Amino acid sequence: MSPNLLELAGVGKCFVMHLQGGVELPVVAGVAFSVAPGECAVLAGPSGAGKSSILKMIFGSYRCDHGSILVRDGADVVDVAAADPRRILRLRRHVIGYVSQFLRVVPRVAAIDVVAEPLIVGGIAPAVALARAGDLLARLNVAPRLWMLPPATFSGGEQQRVNVARGLLPDLPLLLLDEPTASLDGENRAVVIDQIAEKKRRGVAILAIAHDGDVRSRIADRLIDVTRFAAAA
Amino acid sequence: MDDDAPLLIAEGLSKSYGRRLGCRVVSFSIHEGEVLAVVGESGSGKTTLLQLLSGRLAPSAGRVRYRMRDDVTRDLASLGEAERRFLFRTDWGYVHQDPALGLRMAVSAGANVGERLMAVGWRHYGSIRRGALTWLERVEIDAGRIDDTPHTYSGGMRQRLQIARNLVTEPRLVFMDEPTGGLDVSVQARLLDLLRNLVTRFRLAAVVVTHDLAVARLLSHRIMVMKSGEVVEAGLTDQVLDDPREAYTQLLVSSILPP
Numbered sequence: 150m151s152p153n154l155l156e157l158a159g160v161g162k163c164f165v166m167h168l169q170g171g172v173e174l175p176v177v178a179g180v181a182f183s184v185a186p187g188e189c190a191v192l193a194g195p196s197g198a199g200k201s202s203i204l205k206m207i208f209g210s211y212r213c214d215h216g217s218i219l220v221r222d223g224a225d226v227v228d229v230a231a232a233d234p235r236r237i238l239r240l241r242r243h244v245i246g247y248v249s250q251f252l253r254v255v256p257r258v259a260a261i262d263v264v265a266e267p268l269i270v271g272g273i274a275p276a277v278a279l280a281r282a283g284d285l286l287a288r289l290n291v292a293p294r295l296w297m298l299p300p301a302t303f304s305g306g307e308q309q310r311v312n313v314a315r316g317l318l319p320d321l322p323l324l325l326l327d328e329p330t331a332s333l334d335g336e337n338r339a340v341v342i343d344q345i346a347e348k349k350r351r352g353v354a355i356l357a358i359a360h361d362g363d364v365r366s367r368i369a370d371r372l373i374d375v376t377r378f379a380a381a382a
Numbered sequence: 383m384d385d386d387a388p389l390l391i392a393e394g395l396s397k398s399y400g401r402r403l404g405c406r407v408v409s410f411s412i413h414e415g416e417v418l419a420v421v422g423e424s425g426s427g428k429t430t431l432l433q434l435l436s437g438r439l440a441p442s443a444g445r446v447r448y449r450m451r452d453d454v455t456r457d458l459a460s461l462g463e464a465e466r467r468f469l470f471r472t473d474w475g476y477v478h479q480d481p482a483l484g485l486r487m488a489v490s491a492g493a494n495v496g497e498r499l500m501a502v503g504w505r506h507y508g509s510i511r512r513g514a515l516t517w518l519e520r521v522e523i524d525a526g527r528i529d530d531t532p533h534t535y536s537g538g539m540r541q542r543l544q545i546a547r548n549l550v551t552e553p554r555l556v557f558m559d560e561p562t563g564g565l566d567v568s569v570q571a572r573l574l575d576l577l578r579n580l581v582t583r584f585r586l587a588a589v590v591v592t593h594d595l596a597v598a599r600l601l602s603h604r605i606m607v608m609k610s611g612e613v614v615e616a617g618l619t620d621q622v623l624d625d626p627r628e629a630y631t632q633l634l635v636s637s638i639l640p641p
Contacts, residue, residue, distance in 0.1 A: 167633075168636060210620040210621055210624050234603065234617055235413065235416070238618070255578075255600060256571035257572060
């Protein structure tokens with residue numbers, strides 16, 4: 150594998166809906182691209198073109214039906230499309246970060262613990278992890294009085310900031326961002342754009358989805374047109 | 383949970399009750415720190431599987447191997463009765479849906495927890511009581527209730543006490559049969575949060591039988607979906623729940639009522 154951190158070849162996905170008489174929903178076919186350290190590639194295309202599905206296949210939360218998804222993990226190269234669950238979980242701890250579109254809240258867990266959790270799971274001392282989580286929440290203008298509360302009762306924008314903080318906090322070599330600035334105001338959008346720039350400077354490979362033209366032009370080094378990978382219906 | 387050897391390996395486990403099938407050729411392995419959820423509706427064979435894995439029931443075919451504390455992996459069927467009992471008292475936990483099955487209801491909470499310590503050779507009253515207190519605190523039971531019997535506890539407290547009793551000997555593997563079943567939703571959330579933390583902190587391996595997909599999502603790394611005694615689908619928990627492939631799994635996932 151070249152110096153790329155991520156390399157997709159011939160990736161295809163089709164949902165089969167058994168409860169609807171086995172109807173097939175082709176999502177994408179022949180997806181091929183790569184992302185190198187220190188660059189941000191943005192997936193472009195209309196809603197429904199399969200952008201989020203591609204991110205989810207790379208993260209392993211969707212299965213990949215065809216092709217290979219190679220991710221570099223130190224000296225190893227792992228094919229997510231064929232890796233066993235334990236290997237994928239290890240990639241998530243050490244290589245692949247992911248900011249999903251929505252925060253999946255866990256009852257009773259405080260916002261600051263939600264943000265710090267990936268660091269603690271990655272082996273960082275809880276006190277250090279919590280301090281770093283607090284710093285990032287403060288930068289994203291989440292008021293300290295909210296930190297000890299579970300995010301279930303937060304506004305949409307506050308939840309999204311907790312979600313973004315959770316995804317951006319760990320120092321991982323590959324970052325997948327699904328609309329990280331949606332439902333954020335201008336000030337917080339700027340903070341996230343800064344964070345992304347900072348990650349790039351540190352050599353993180355980033356693959357993002359961003360509908361907002363301004364955000365896109367400020368983070369993208371390169372656009373990948375997803376309509377090229379439209380699956381034949 | 384990296385490149386270590388598996389803790390428990392199930393190979394082709396089957397169990398039939400006369401002509402009725404309890405469980406058919408189930409194979410998988412589980413590593414330290416890994417939580418496996420077994421989901422499916424009533425009668426799918428989940429509890430039979432749990433009993434086979436924990437040696438409470440003898441399989442009709444197949445075997446279970448377990449890596450003992452001395453790092454030697456042994457066939458459960460080859461263990462003598464004393465060895466099996468020792469395993470149950472030390473390295474394994476078993477959390478029942480009904481805490482009354484896993485607790486001694488007529489003795490104090492402290493004795494319920496301390497009893498497991500005495501079974502592994504603790505003799506000093508003061509240290510046993512301190513060990514019990516530490517665990518009552520970890521499961522968020524007020525120290526002032528240590529001398530009360532579980533009869534006087536609420537359902538949620540009883541379940542937390544059962545967990546303390548199981549974990550006090552620092553087992554590496556815990557079997558849980560519907561651990562949050564029969565509890566109020568708010569009590570469930572507290573218990574789940576507690577279990578999540580304990581599993582991470584003590585790097586426990588766990589096999590959790592549940593019909594509740596939300597419980598599986600919160601607690602487990604991997605999931606096995608069972609139907610009529612067979613595993614119909616298995617994999618990473620979020621992959622199976624977000625992208626279910628089999629008709630039965632799609633039905634289970636689509637049957638969840640949004641709150």
